[in-house]
Amino acid sequence: MADAEPTAMRPVQPPAGLQLLWIWLGLGVQSFGGGTATLFLIRRAVVERHGWLSEAEFTRDWALCQAAPGINLICLTVLVGYRVRGALGIVVAMIGLLLPSVTITALLTGMYASIRDLDMVQSALRGVVPATAGLGLLLSVQMLRPPLTDSCREGRASLILTIALVIATALLVGVARMPVIVALLGAGMIAAIAGWRRARLRPAEPQP
Amino acid sequence: MIEPFSFFWLLLRASLLSTGGTGNLPLLHQELTAQGLADDRQFAEALAIGQISPGPSGLWVISLGFLIDGPRGALLALVAIALPPLLVLVVAQLYRRAGDHPAMQGFVRGMMLAVVGAFVPVLINLLWSNGPSAAAFLIALVSVGIGMTRRVPIIVHLGLAALAGIMLM
Numbered sequence: 001m002a003d004a005e006p007t008a009m010r011p012v013q014p015p016a017g018l019q020l021l022w023i024w025l026g027l028g029v030q031s032f033g034g035g036t037a038t039l040f041l042i043r044r045a046v047v048e049r050h051g052w053l054s055e056a057e058f059t060r061d062w063a064l065c066q067a068a069p070g071i072n073l074i075c076l077t078v079l080v081g082y083r084v085r086g087a088l089g090i091v092v093a094m095i096g097l098l099l100p101s102v103t104i105t106a107l108l109t110g111m112y113a114s115i116r117d118l119d120m121v122q123s124a125l126r127g128v129v130p131a132t133a134g135l136g137l138l139l140s141v142q143m144l145r146p147p148l149t150d151s152c153r154e155g156r157a158s159l160i161l162t163i164a165l166v167i168a169t170a171l172l173v174g175v176a177r178m179p180v181i182v183a184l185l186g187a188g189m190i191a192a193i194a195g196w197r198r199a200r201l202r203p204a205e206p207q208p
Numbered sequence: 209m210i211e212p213f214s215f216f217w218l219l220l221r222a223s224l225l226s227t228g229g230t231g232n233l234p235l236l237h238q239e240l241t242a243q244g245l246a247d248d249r250q251f252a253e254a255l256a257i258g259q260i261s262p263g264p265s266g267l268w269v270i271s272l273g274f275l276i277d278g279p280r281g282a283l284l285a286l287v288a289i290a291l292p293p294l295l296v297l298v299v300a301q302l303y304r305r306a307g308d309h310p311a312m313q314g315f316v317r318g319m320m321l322a323v324v325g326a327f328v329p330v331l332i333n334l335l336w337s338n339g340p341s342a343a344a345f346l347i348a349l350v351s352v353g354i355g356m357t358r359r360v361p362i363i364v365h366l367g368l369a370a371l372a373g374i375m376l377m
Contacts, residue, residue, distance in 0.1 A: 028262075028263070029262075031262040031263045031264075038263065038264060061300075064296060064299055064300050064303055065293075065296055066227060066228075067227065067299055067303070067316050068227060068292075068293060068295055068296035068299040069223065069224045069225065069226065069227055069292040069293070069295050070223050070224070070226070070227070070266075070289060070291075070292035070293040070295075070296075071223075071228070071229050071264050071266035071267075071289060071293060072227065072228055072229070072264070072266075073229075073263075073264040073266070074264065074266070074289065074290065074293040075293040075296040076296075077293070078293050078294055078296050078297065079296050079297070079300065082297060090294070094290060097263070098263070098286070098290065100262065100263075101261065101262040101263025101264075101267060102263070102267060102270055102282075102286055104261050104262055104263075105257065105258065105261040105262075105263065105267045105270045105271055105282075106270055106271075106274055106279065106282045108257050108260065108261050108271070109254075109257050109270070109271040109274040109275060109282070110274065110279075112253065112257060113274070113275060116253070120374060123373050123374050123377050124370035124371070124373045124374050125249065125252070125253070125370070125373060126338055126344070126373040126377035127347055127369040127370050127371065127372040127373020127374065127376065127377060128252065128253075128256050128366055128369045128370050128373060129248070129249065129252040129334055129335075129337055129338075129344075130334070130335050130344040130345070130347040130348040130351065130369075131256075131347055131348065131350075131351040131365070131366060131368075131369030131372075132252050132255045132256055132259075132334060132351075132366075133252075133331050133334035133335040133348045133351075134347070134348040134349065134350070134351025134352040134355060135255075135259070135351060135352075135355055135365075136230075136255075136327060136330070136331045136334065137331055137348070137352055138352055138355045138356065139230060139327075140324045140327045140328075140331070143228070143320060143323065143324050144321075144324045146320075147317045147320050147321055150317070151317075162317075162321060165318060165321040165322060165325065166321050166322075166324050166325040167325065168325065169321070169322040169324075169325025169326050170325040170326070170327075170328035170329065173234065173238070173325065173326045173328075173329055174328060174329030174332070179238070180234045180235040180238050180239075180326050181221070181225060181235060183322050183325070183326055184225055184226075184235075184319050184322045184323065184326070185225075185319075186322070187318040187319060187321055187322035187325075188314075188315040188316070188318040188319040188322070189315070189318065190318055191314040191315060191317050191318025191319075191321065192311040192312070192314040192315035192318060193311070193314070194314055195310040195311055195313055195314020195315075195317070196309075196310050196311040196314060198310065198314075199310035
């Protein structure tokens with residue numbers, strides 16, 4: 001985990017801006033498979049095909065993206081773009097990745113908006129909406145898994161706090177109509193204090 | 209009538225305070241439905257289009273922006289989701305100095321947990337956007353099952369749901 005500082009000019013010979021744009025556009029065009037497929041493609045291009053980053057660097061960067069605000073894949077694009085070619089690298093990488101997918105998303109929405117009031121579309125949607133709720137449930141379980149595993153390892157007090165924070169947020173936001181921002185920051189603060197106290201009680205714990 | 213600056217600020221705030229593609233959903237849902245600018249249906253539509261279209265699924269916000277405010281809304285949403293990820297450069301710096309600090313890790317974890325908690329009311333709203341119904345519940349249940357197999361492409365998945373909607377609802 002040494003040297004997580006973003007250092008530009010990583011590769012032996014930095015590729016030209018236009019060539020970079022071309023590579024990232026290629027990734028953007030191929031990003032039809034959704035997030036996981038896109039991550040797979042970026043890794044293959046960045047690590048295997050062009051050797052801009054080592055496998056370990058790529059993995060560490062991806063971990064950093066989990067903690068950064070916003071869409072993880074865009075964070076990764078920013079980091080990789082910066083390491084390859086500095087500020088220019090960021091701009092080129094973002095344009096390349098986002099231009100195709102954003103255009104298609106907007107076009108799809110526009111097309112949909114023109115037919116959304118048809119009777120058939122309406123009743124189709126009554127099926128799609130609960131299906132997205134099901135997908136959302138799966139997504140929540142996936143998001144919950146890493147912190148749940150961590151707190152299981154840390155013992156019962158941590159596990160109880162983890163579960164309590166989820167339930168309390170659900171109730172406070174859903175029933176008491178607490179602003180989501182307040183809930184997010186409040187839960188962050190509580191967990192920060194808990195994490196800090198846990199570390200002080202067990203200072204000899206080895207770093208992961 | 210949408211006021212573009214406050215709409216943009218809301219989109220930006222939601223993106224800044226979340227990590228991942230859908231972490232911004234609870235905040236946007238709460239504020240936009242409270243102000244009467246969007247309803248559950250638009251959220252479901254945007255989420256579905258975000259799943260079908262290429263790129264990160266977080267681009268669902270572009271679709272939401274379009275549904276609420278047309279092309280201008282999509283553009284505002286694009287800027288709002290493109291800016292916060294730049295902070296990953298700061299995170300990378302911070303991580304070098306304090307990333308292993310337990311309070312920092314705790315804070316990130318607490319936010320993640322709260323996002324999951326705040327998801328619950330949104331999911332209930334989506335599930336019963338047309339009032340409680342057994343058919344909607346069944347579709348959601350089957351959707352979970354299909355999603356768990358990880359074998360069915362999302363476009364087929366949602367296509368089946370649309371078909372079920374036409375036949376059952």
